Amino acid sequence: MREQQQPAPPAPAPAPAPALVPVAPQVVPDQLSAEAKHLRDFRKYNPMTFDGSLEDPTRAQLWLSSLETIFRYMKCPEDQKVQCAVFMLTDRGTAWWETTERMLGGDVSQITWQQFKESFYAKFFSASLRDAKRQEFLNLEQGDMTVEQYDAEFDMLSRFAPEIMVIEAARADKFVRGLRLDIQGLVRAFRPATHADALRLAVDLSLQERANSSKAAGRGSTSGQKRKAEQQPVPVPQRNFRSGGEFRRFQQKPFEAGEAARGKPLCTTCGKHHLGRCLFGTRTCFKCRQEGHTADRCPLRLTRNAQNQGAGALHQGRVFATNKTEAERAGTVVTGTLPVLGHYALVLFDSGSSHSFISSAFVLHARLEVEPLHHVLSVSTPSGECMLSKEKVKACQIEIAGHVIEVTLLVLDMLDFDVILGMDWLAANHASIDCSRKEVAFNPPSMTSFKFKGEGSRSLPQVISAIRASKLLSQGTWGILASVVDTREVDVSLSSEPVVRDYPDVFPEELPGLPPHREVEFAIELESGTVPISRAPYRMAPAELKELKV
Template sequence: MERANSSKTAGRGSTSGQKRKAEQQPVPVPQRNFRSGGEFRRFQQKPFEAGEAARGKPLCTTCGKHHLGRCLFGTRTCFKCRQEGHTADRCPLRLTGNAQNQGAGTLPVLGHYALVLFDSGSSHSFISSAFVLHARLEVEPLHHVLSVSTPSGECMLSKEKVKACQIEIAGHVIEVTLLALDMLDFDVILGIDWLAANHASIDCSRKVVTFNPPSMASFKFKGEGSRSLPLVISAIRASKLLSQGTWGMLASVVDTREVDVSLSSEPVVRDYPDVFPEELPGLPPHREVEFAIELEPGTVPISRAPYRMAPAELKELKVQLQELLDKGFIRPSVSPWGAPVLFVKKKDGSMRLCIDYRELNKVTVKNRYPLPRIDDLFDQLQGATVFSKIDLRSEYHHLRLL
């Protein structure tokens, strides 16, 4: 009997999305031609080995698994193509696989989400043996053992099937008979037999599958593209690999999200709300030392004409003056002294009201008290690790001016 090989295979030990063709054979294929990928995949994803695939196979003393033939553990041999010099994650079959030209997505299968591949190159539809055990699906034995051939020259057996398996696609529930097979990259592969029965067509460029089933209206499914499932091993297996010289890396998850910090989040601010108000309640209290401006003898009042302003600045001036009047910080005056005002834009785009007191400063008696030098202050900060500053809100309104 001839076996029809396909250029595409999807499943355990093969590249994602590659085709499989299965055929019936009355005589079982000799077991020495079969591979051991089924138990290896279940060991990675589920901590169990018992099952149909492990029965009748001897226990390997090298890797501790049930399989036939030469053990490839620790030999730098690829578990996919059986070639030396690279590992399964760097296998050329995986890197050059054409599953991206098919449609794939996550779909509900009998109440369990599964990664499903629509593969027109597969002659039959398959379901992962590990997914069958995980979802506890009921299986029926096949009348004949099916042999699945791969481009790498390997053969896999399918002895069971899941009959009338319901798959929900774009809100439509469709039944399909799936053959149980040890697969790695996908949980379910819908082959040409099922696609032809539902008159499906695949748009590979857009990854859209259009269905025209005889018993319902036409609908479309948008695929997610092909992606490999994460491979997980146990702590015991990892410890054994590290003891044999395998490279390992220690990684940790770090939350890089920045937390918004506000002034109210500080405990001292919450304990003294009267010291850190959002707005000043009014004029500052009378103090023992009142602030005053001392003028040079013989100074006459100085008054300067106001600066020209744009219409938007004039509107903002009226708004801010009204706010200061409402809070009691200023009052109308007919004093002979006068100074022009101007606006300076802040970082947030708002306008700061400033008063040009340069002419007043010229006739003010200077304070001759010696101020500390900035260099001396920097020298005092040597070795300091904690710094603080004081930024007063509306600082000039904290002083009463006589």
């Protein structure tokens, strides 16, 4: 039986192509908000944290100043400063802010940076503390500090007296007045105009003083060793006299010990032992380290010689009161405001003062011309302090009750008074002080007698800030608003009016006031029979319009 052929199996169908599944786009996280960006940039500057401690009030001020410096460099917007500052508060500072935020409205985004600073200073650095720091700066003196340490303290406290720092001459004068007397006089001899010049001179003088003291110590050590060597027997070798190396080494030991005590290396340029860079052949003074002169023509050396020559002729003086506290305690002085060379000054009549003085700050403010004294005057105060006066005002005059009187005023560093008229001036002008009436009577032999009514010793007014005044008013404190009105009549002339003065031929010399009211207003008269021009508009007929359209 024939096998029946089986049909071939059908070819397998091709596998269907996989269906394309739509791929979802990768989800990119949202960009950082503006607040987060500013906070991230702020933290890159590594700002300090503040824990709210009250042990050191200046630390709070330094912390806030450092934040403002960072804000200035990163150009932080005003509405982000508070959030960045709050982020750096810890411990007690965080607790303070939670309370302050509720008091200011509870929304940190609505609190301004100025409000934050006012609340922060009121809590951690009040106005009384700032006033105390300002007074500490005004009383700052070098004392036992080095010049570098004194300058660092000067810079640290100077930010509490910005009214002095804005004037470079006043800043330099305050720095010089705080130096020790042995350095202060030499620095003043060069009359530095800026704080940087005064600092450079003071540092150079202190380095010179240290070098001289170390040199004196080295000489003392060398002389002591020499005396010890002279007292001891010299060991002379009895054998082998040819070997003199041991004897030579013994002779050189005292010299080497002296150089080692001084601690000065040997210079390869000049061959001498000294510290610092070598000034040989540089036309630089070895004394003051200034260029342009040599040591034999140094102004510092000449000043020292003049001081040494005049040391025996040092004059003594005294003053009974240099500030308002001492004047109020005394009760035997008279004060008043008088013009001195055209500038009004607070004057103190003091019979207990041996000379007449003027404040150095007043001389600087009024730009008075001064000249050096022939001798240095040492002035003793009731507090036991000793001040030096080296200058006087040229050709000074003071006006009292219409009389102009000559006076010799010596420049002295005083606080509350501009001028002190002492016994020398009172005796020369035959003046006597009536303490009960607070009057000064003048009885000159060649003039008629006159009197000056003083104000007595008065306290200077206390000044507060506008922020503190607003807070006191909000707390219910009484406030008195005083206004000043000038009641003097203003002279009206032709030249004072901007338009009228251009037509002097039309207007009179004196203007009594506004022109009188006119019954008839100004008008332009027309000829009789004149009527307004009236012309009817021209209209075209339909036939004419048709011709135009063709």
